[in-house]
Amino acid sequence: MIATPFAPTKSYLLNLAHELWRRAADRMPLENILKYDEALIDALRTLKLPQPTEEASVYEVEMALSVEALNTCFDGQLALIGLPRWAQCGYPEVQLPETYAAALLATVVPDDVLPWVRAPFPAFMIEVPNALLSLDTEHGPSPVRLVMVLREPEGERWAYVAWTASSACLWRFGVKTAELLPPALPGCDLSEASIFPMAVTEHDERVASLLGRLIVNTCLAMSDPERVRQPKQRPARPGRPRGSGRSSPLPRTTVFRVGNPISQDFRPAIRDYVSGKKRTLSVQSLVAGHWKMQAHGPGYSLRKLIYVEPYWRGDSEAPVLVRPIKVGDG
Structure with a gap:
């Protein structure tokens, strides 16, 4: 700093x-x-x-x-x-x-x-x-x-x-x-x-x-x-x-x-991580958001990037899946 x-x-x-x-x-x-x-x-x-x-x-x-x-x-x-x-x-x-x-x-x-x-x-x-x-x-x-x-x-x-x-x-x-x-x-x-x-x-x-x-x-x-x-x-x-x-x-x-406001609130988890109270954001009750390449198309030969928002495990509203987008083939 x-x-x-x-x-x-x-x-x-x-x-x-x-x-x-x-x-x-x-x-x-x-x-x-x-x-x-x-x-x-x-x-x-x-x-x-x-x-x-x-x-x-x-x-x-x-x-x-x-x-x-x-x-x-x-x-x-x-x-x-x-x-x-x-x-x-x-x-x-x-x-x-x-x-x-x-x-x-x-x-x-x-x-x-x-x-x-x-x-x-x-x-x-x-x-x-x-x-x-x-x-x-x-x-x-x-x-x-x-x-x-x-x-x-x-x-x-x-x-x-x-x-x-x-x-x-x-x-x-x-x-x-x-x-x-x-x-x-x-x-x-x-x-x-x-x-x-x-x-x-x-x-x-x-x-x-x-x-x-x-x-x-x-x-x-x-x-x-x-x-x-x-x-x-x-x-x-x-x-x-x-x-x-x-x-x-x-x-x-x-x-x-x-983006848009989401129902899940991860601000407390972020503050705990930054302050050192948590060693990682992937704590037991928090499933970290992630990006993944999903197969689709003929013979599943194409790939599209989808975003899975983070969610609290067991929450009735989770997980929330963001609309997938195509960013490239192969």
Whole structure:
């Protein structure tokens, strides 16, 4: 766990993403923003003076200093890479009902399903509902609010930064899909060099494992159009002319609402697991949700991915089977 040098509210991240994207777009081809990490950071660090007005020149220097401050720590570098890419993708934000999010956290992903995990966007945000997960800090628990997820344009490497209500955050970089779901995480994965190093507790390691599970299961859930409510079309906001100095009106996220509230409530089980009261989410009374490839079609030669929601064993309403979807043949 580390402390980030900036205030990670949604409005702050939106404004920063917008400004970083404008800065990158002024210095490199748009198609390269999603492709090259080092070139993107170099473009953002480039200082372009003089500006047409004194206000614009001051703004250019302030932005350059902000970029340099972010570039001093790993989570800041991920922000420099991820936020302009998030803007390039149209600021996609995934929102989950709280009980549905808890169900995804209680859902295991078997090895034969991992190849079907696809990121809906190269960069997107997941809003973690209502303090479902939190990090330990010296001032008490700090709820995780937003998770920025990045997927390599080519390859299967992932990265994420989880921002909380305080300066504490967790991040991972360059991990494969299966590595998002380990039973335990070595401390070096979560607390490498930073200008504000903080201790990584067992609580934080459990949260990191659940964050990986949330990312993977959200991507799987979004593969089914029936589980995703698409954003309504809205008129585009006019952009700010280049060189005009201060920021234009704050951009808005493109919200994708995934899943529906479910009758089963797994929030207590999640809290018990994170706090260490339970060693695993697969306790005696809880049957973990899971994905599986089900045979169908002529001679059962085809496969489709189905999601079995977690349920409490013996509950009269369980299990609940989500509508199956076809994701590939063979």
